[in-house]
Amino acid sequence: MATLQAIKYNDGQLEILDQLLLPESCTFVPIWNVEDAWAAIREMKVRGAPAIAIVGCLSLAVELRKLAAPETKEELCRLVQEKLDYLVTSRPTAVNMHLAAEACVKLCTQLTDNTSVNVAEAKDDIVKHLEAMLANDIADNRAIGEHGASDIMKKNATKDKLRMMTHCNTGSLATAGYGTALGVIRSLHTASKLDQVYCTETRPYNQGSRLTAFELVYEKIPATLICDSMAAAAMKQFKIDAVIVGADRVAANGDTANKIGTYQLAVLAKSHDILFYVAAPFSSIDFQIPNGHSIPIEERPHSEMTHTGSIRTAAAGINCWNPGFDVTPAELITGGIITEKGVFKPDQLAPHQ
Numbered sequence: 057m058a059t060l061q062a063i064k065y066n067d068g069q070l071e072i073l074d075q076l077l078l079p080e081s082c083t084f085v086p087i088w089n090v091e092d093a094w095a096a097i098r099e100m101k102v103r104g105a106p107a108i109a110i111v112g113c114l115s116l117a118v119e120l121r122k123l124a125a126p127e128t129k130e131e132l133c134r135l136v137q138e139k140l141d142y143l144v145t146s147r148p149t150a151v152n153m154h155l156a157a158e159a160c161v162k163l164c165t166q167l168t169d170n171t172s173v174n175v176a177e178a179k180d181d182i183v184k185h186l187e188a189m190l191a192n193d194i195a196d197n198r199a200i201g202e203h204g205a206s207d208i209m210k211k212n213a214t215k216d217k218l219r220m221m222t223h224c225n226t227g228s229l230a231t232a233g234y235g236t237a238l239g240v241i242r243s244l245h246t247a248s249k250l251d252q253v254y255c256t257e258t259r260p261y262n263q264g265s266r267l268t269a270f271e272l273v274y275e276k277i278p279a280t281l282i283c284d285s286m287a288a289a290a291m292k293q294f295k296i297d298a299v300i301v302g303a304d305r306v307a308a309n310g311d312t313a314n315k316i317g318t319y320q321l322a323v324l325a326k327s328h329d330i331l332f333y334v335a336a337p338f339s340s341i342d343f344q345i346p347n348g349h350s351i352p353i354e355e356r357p358h359s360e361m362t363h364t365g366s367i368r369t370a371a372a373g374i375n376c377w378n379p380g381f382d383v384t385p386a387e388l389i390t391g392g393i394i395t396e397k398g399v400f401k402p403d404q405l406a407p408h409q
């Protein structure tokens with residue numbers, strides 16, 4: 057069964073699925089340049105830590121493929137740096153775009169220093185590097201799925217089928233395909249080890265009810281939608297075996313920034329003695345920050361809370377607080393951090409970078 061695609065890229069043509077219109081309509085919009093990508097990311101037409109980086113970098117590839125090679129490699133790299141610096145300002149919390157920008161700038165430097173490479177060849181190499189992100193992400197997600205499913209099955213060896221809980225959207229709509237946390241759930245389902253996955257609505261953007269539920273219904277994966285406020289009661293009532301979430305930025309010590317509401321799920325999981333996992337590729341791990349205290353937390357528009365579409369659902373004039381993310385301390389990530397390289401204790405990531 058093919059999974060949904062949030063990003064379509066072919067020979068310099070880039071389109072994204074406008075996720076603000078899901079689940080009512082599946083509408084792809086073209087991305088012609090980095091400005092289009094920046095706006096689509098900021099407005100959350102495309103969202104999800106890996107998908108943000110992939111769309112940002114592919115929009116640069118679209119531009120470079122149309123660009124006549126500059127006079128020098130230095131000029132080419134100045135242009136690339138300028139556009140990457142712009143793209144990383146689209147959303148502050150997810151680290152993937154920052155790390156992808158750093159990797160691309162490092163390549164530019166290597167190409168500039170390599171006297172056997174001319175400016176046209178350098179441009180081609182940069183485009184190839186950016187375009188490779190799509191396939192690399194899918195490969196990472198498949199590996200995350202396998203590592204995560206086998207770890208969860210090992211730790212629940214007496215169970216025939218598992219009951220999972222997940223938050224936000226970490227599937228094909230947050231990545232190049234297959235997903236991170238939802239990729240693990242896909243792998244459990246494929247192994248016939250999934251009884252049910254309980255997905256939270258994830259207010260106020262409703263990634264769970266609008267996106268995760270859409271993916272799970274599309275693939276006929278057994279799932280039940282719950283309100284965020286039902287999480288504790290669901291853990292107790294349905295005897296959840298494990299909670300699994302994604303990540304926007306994991307700090308060097310394993311503290312993890314993820315969609316708002318993740319921290320409280322981790323606290324609830326602890327109090328119900330339920331394993332709590334984070335699933336994230338190494339492209340979401342920021343070894344440049346020691347812990348979660350320095351992760352920037354994006355504040356989103358209050359209208360996301362006070363309105364559903366154009367309909368006001370909260371009293372006019374009420375103050376709002378709308379952080380897009382919270383930070384779960386490493387000690388609450390009791391199942392471990394599932395990566396494409398394996399499952400690690402939160403404070404055991406550095407040796408594997």
Ligand SMILES: CSC[C@H]1O[C@H](OP(=O)(O)O)[C@H](O)[C@@H]1O
Pocket residue numbers: 103104105106224225226227230231235236237263301302303304314315316380
């Ligand atoms: C594959 S991780 C996706 C990650 O991104 C989501 O945030 P947003 O929808 O605001 O981009 C959420 O935190 C997910 O866990």
